[in-house]
Amino acid sequence: MAERKRTIPRLTRVNYPPRVFGFGATFVAIGALVVDRDWSLLLFIPLTLFFLVYPHLIYLADRLRRANTSLEHRAMMFDAFMLGGFTALIEFSGWISYTLLAATILNNTMTGGLRQLRNAMALYLAGLGSWGLVVGFDWRPEAPLPIEILTMVSLQCYILSTAWVFYTQNRRLNAIKMDAQDKNTLFGVLLELRSLSDHAEDLDELVEGALRQFRVLQPDRSFGFVLRDSNRLETLQFAAFSEDMVESQRIWVLRRLVRARQNLPDGYYLEGDGQQNGYFVFTLHSPINLSQGLLLVQAKRLSETDTKTIGLLLDQLGTSLANLLLTQELKKAAERDALTGVYNRASLDRDLKAVESVRQHNPSIDYSVVLVDLIGLKRVNDHYGHEAGDRLISTVAEGLSAVSRRGDRVYRFGGDEFVILCQDSTLEGAQVLGERIDRLVRGREMTLETEQGGSVTVPIQLSLGVANSAHDPARELLKKADERMYADKAHWYETNARYR
Ligand SMILES: Nc1nc2c(ncn2[C@@H]2O[C@H](COP(=O)(O)OP(=O)(O)OP(=O)(O)O)[C@@H](O)[C@H]2O)c(=O)[nH]1
Structure with a gap:
């Protein structure tokens, strides 16, 4: 009809x-x-x-x-x-x-x-x-x-x-026109959310961008997004709110969520009190590692259209989050060393080019490299097995990362060699780092499980070489650091002749 x-x-x-x-x-x-x-x-x-x-x-x-x-x-x-x-x-x-x-x-x-x-x-x-x-x-x-x-x-x-x-x-x-306008805005917002997942560098940028977009669609509502541990729901891992939400409101919402320890059904209402508005809670369906994502929508009532729209936004946000995490994983796989988690050789080549280009435009900004070699890895491999050798390498990587400054980066250069790149650093600054490694990592003892099922304690033996762009040409920086590291190693072997 x-x-x-x-x-x-x-x-x-x-x-x-x-x-x-x-x-x-x-x-x-x-x-x-x-x-x-x-x-x-x-x-x-x-x-x-x-x-x-x-x-x-x-x-x-x-x-x-x-x-x-x-x-x-x-x-x-x-x-x-x-x-x-x-x-x-x-x-x-x-x-x-x-x-x-x-x-x-x-x-x-x-x-x-x-x-x-x-x-x-x-x-x-x-x-x-x-x-x-x-x-x-x-x-x-x-x-x-x-x-x-x-x-x-x-x-x-x-x-x-x-x-x-x-x-x-x-x-x-008029109704058709309004409907078309609403659909247009919704379409625009969904597109923005999609492109956010391509451009956002991290979770903060993605979620804050998404919440801003939600407000384009529903300007008179406040929004929040919370991640909580799927296994311990009272543990909040991340929270972001639309800019209009004041501190007291944010704290109120977070406290209510910490107290609500159970899984919340879609559209669950966090009842407001005299001063606070109530919030509808929607759960993100796409999996985010071990976290559960919750979207909070401040409203007294939600119409069927509102709920449908929020469902669309939620789906898109879920996809964007999953994309972001996947991109981060891929990026990590491309630039990190699989065993230790520090940056890999390809990242070192890229970063060296970048710091050198900065120095060429700003000659007063020098950088240093610290080459670190693990002594005796072959021995550990031969005596206690490869897994023990792996653990030794990982422990050194952790130690080097722990003693480095915020701007310094640790790279696995080869099997048992590491490089620390210190941006905007003098030779003296890098030597201070070398001393810190000496004090806090070199000589530290660690217990390794042997292939035979027993355990053995071995000291971490390292040799170091430092070079700085103010003293050596860029092309030869690593070579110079390598020469110094070998000299240091030779000295070590001289004083520890029994390892030869
Ligand atoms: N377990 C383990 N061993 C590795 C890895 N990469 C390289 N190696 C081994 O590390 C050893 C490095 O040997 P060498 O260069 O002689 O190093 P070293 O035994 O520490 O001796 P010097 O560094 O010369 O003092 C080799 O036997 C490699 O096979 C790795 O990822 N895991």
């Missing part, structure tokens, strides 16, 4: 009610005049055919032609011509003439604007003139009072029915 209604041209649907009403009213007015003036009752035949039957025939014909409006346009012109003709036929009664003319003009202007109005007026006058020539002009402005009243009332009703059709059409168009 709805399908059939949709295929009827809009113009036909708009025209049908006013036309039926206008023609019906005109039929009553002219009919009354026919009776009042004792004209031939045979006149009722064309009157009935034109005023009562014809509007329905046009509608039916339009319905059959579905989306084609050409018939309706022609019918409207024909209406104007015929109404002009009837005006002449009933000998120019003033009010009736005016009613017919007004009906024609209104209907045509409403659907076709000024051009249609002009055409309708012309055809009306043509009909009036041609029938006037046939039946003779006999101007009779006076009509009996009841007919005048009937005509006036009909005209008013006709105008009202036209206005009503206009009003309902406008309302529908």
